[in-house]
Each structure stands twice: as structure tokens, then as C-alpha cells.
Amino acid sequence: MKHFILLIAFSAFCTFINAQYITNAGFETWGSTAGADPTGWSSPNATLAGFFSPPVVTKETTDVYAGINSAKLETKTVLGYAVPGILTNGTISVNMTSSPPIAINGGTPFTQRPAVFKGYYKYTPSATDNCFLAAVLLKRNSTTSALDTIGYAQLTNVANITSWTLFEANFTYMLPGNPDTLQILLISSNPNAAVAGSILKVDELSLEGGTLGLTKYYLQKDVNIFPNPANDIVNIQFSYESKFETTVSMFSLVGQKVKEFTLPKGIELSSLNIRDLKKGMYFIQVQSGKEKFTQKISVE
Numbered sequence: 001m002k003h004f005i006l007l008i009a010f011s012a013f014c015t016f017i018n019a020q021y022i023t024n025a026g027f028e029t030w031g032s033t034a035g036a037d038p039t040g041w042s043s044p045n046a047t048l049a050g051f052f053s054p055p056v057v058t059k060e061t062t063d064v065y066a067g068i069n070s071a072k073l074e075t076k077t078v079l080g081y082a083v084p085g086i087l088t089n090g091t092i093s094v095n096m097t098s099s100p101p102i103a104i105n106g107g108t109p110f111t112q113r114p115a116v117f118k119g120y121y122k123y124t125p126s127a128t129d130n131c132f133l134a135a136v137l138l139k140r141n142s143t144t145s146a147l148d149t150i151g152y153a154q155l156t157n158v159a160n161i162t163s164w165t166l167f168e169a170n171f172t173y174m175l176p177g178n179p180d181t182l183q184i185l186l187i188s189s190n191p192n193a194a195v196a197g198s199i200l201k202v203d204e205l206s207l208e209g210g211t212l213g214l215t216k217y218y219l220q221k222d223v224n225i226f227p228n229p230a231n232d233i234v235n236i237q238f239s240y241e242s243k244f245e246t247t248v249s250m251f252s253l254v255g256q257k258v259k260e261f262t263l264p265k266g267i268e269l270s271s272l273n274i275r276d277l278k279k280g281m282y283f284i285q286v287q288s289g290k291e292k293f294t295q296k297i298s299v300e
Helices: 045-049
Strands: 004-007 057-060 070-074 076-078 081-083 086-088 091-094 102-105 116-124 131-140 147-157 161-170 181-187 199-208 223-226 233-238 246-252 257-263 269-273 280-288 291-299
Touching (some): 070 086, 070 181, 086 091, 116 131, 116 147, 131 161, 131 199, 223 280, 223 291
Parallel strands (some): 004 269
Antiparallel strands (some): 070 199, 116 199, 131 147, 131 181, 147 161, 223 233, 233 269, 246 280
């Protein structure tokens, strides 16, 4: 049965609850200070600032796959060393006299055995450099207290990737049992032979399959937002009855969230009142389950 909702107001909404295995996987939220990291992630920026170095990881607002931000990682020269742009959900320590000069430890709590590490990326290598994207599953050894590697998924790329491209890295499992830690590594260069000038852009990371039990929906194909331009009403139409609660957010071009609300599962069509919005361009972001879709829309 087709379900239809007419939303008259946006003033109240329910909290959208969904298990996020990778925190801030679309790099939508960042710290507010200059050179700040995306929320839930660490980079060498804070340490390198002590060497009067520009940040090697920055928020990208104009070149994104989905949403309003992506992450830009760039290898730069610091005190004669080529230091790659690095993002991790663990912790970073920097020692400019070591090779490589950056060490990564820890991660976030995680107890599943996924099948695939996925995301979207663009890459511009300098010379023969390569980028590195990996998810590593770790577990503390009760005897030695060391972190054992349960499994990993990784991608190494040397090619020039000029448009947003999906990467899919399958997990290889080395030990039985579940991990207790997930460590994500995103690096713009070969850390042992980095070349200044290499640029990696990353967006919309995810883990799928295995013990996660997730069903994948492709919102980019299954959601239609119309009319565009719009004035009083904008419609959001699904090609299926949605299996999850759906969060719809609207952002201005400078990234300010102007509206947000939640649709219950089972909806196929919703008409949204936008009469109170000023004329101009906006982004509408639709998130259902682990999938996210963003479309630019003009309000007249």
C-alpha cells in the first residue's frame, strides 16, 4: 500500500537512530577552529602547526560526492620531509626524525566481522606516489597485551582518479573470533616514500556485509526530488516503500542547516512545505539506513 505524508511544518522532529559503524563517515561535521579535524577523526594538523606548517588535511566544500563536505588530504613538505595527509579514527603521533615520521595507534570500539570496506575517492598522485585506504580489525591479546590483527581491507592506488569513484576493498581474515577495535587509515601518499603534492579526497565511507546484516539501498537511483526549481512545495518520492526511518535535512550553500525532519518507514511520497525559505539555492540531503543522497535545489 502506498503511503503519503503532507508535512505542514518543520518545527519538531524525532531523532533519527541508526547504527553508525564509522563515525562521521561522510565528513559532514568539523571542528570550528582553523586547521581543525573532522569530528571523530585525527590528523597530523595540530602537531604540524608547531612547525608553522599549513594543514595537510582540510575540509573540502566545493568538490564533494554527497552532502556538503568531503575530506581533502594533501602531502606537503615540512622541514624538508614530505608529510602525507592522514586521517584516522585512532591517534597520531609525529616524530620528524623517524621513518616514517608518523605513527598511528588504536581506533574505535568494534566487534563485527564485515565483508567489505567501501567509499568514494578522487586521487591526484605526484610522480609515482600512491594513496592508501584501509580498515583494520584489531583485538587486544590477553596474554601479551599487544593488539593482534584479526583482519583487514585495503586499497592502494597509483592512478590518477579525476572523478568520484567507488572503491570496494574486501576483508581478509587472519584470525578467528571477533575484534574489539576498528582502525581506519586514509593516507594521501606511500608513508615510506611520500611525494609532496599528492592529493586524496574521500567521502561516504561504509562497512558492509559479513556479520553486520545490512541491506543496501541505492538512494541515488531510488529517490526523486521535484519540482526543481520549487516555490511552495517540494516532493520527495521513493521508488519503493522505505524500509527505514528517513531523515531529510536542508542546507544553505554555506553549509547552514535550515530544516530537518524525520519520515517514518513505509513512505513512498512526501510533500514538504518550503514557503518560509528565502529564494536561493539549497541542498536537500536524504538519509535512509546507511544510505545518503544529496541534491541541489533552487527555491524561487
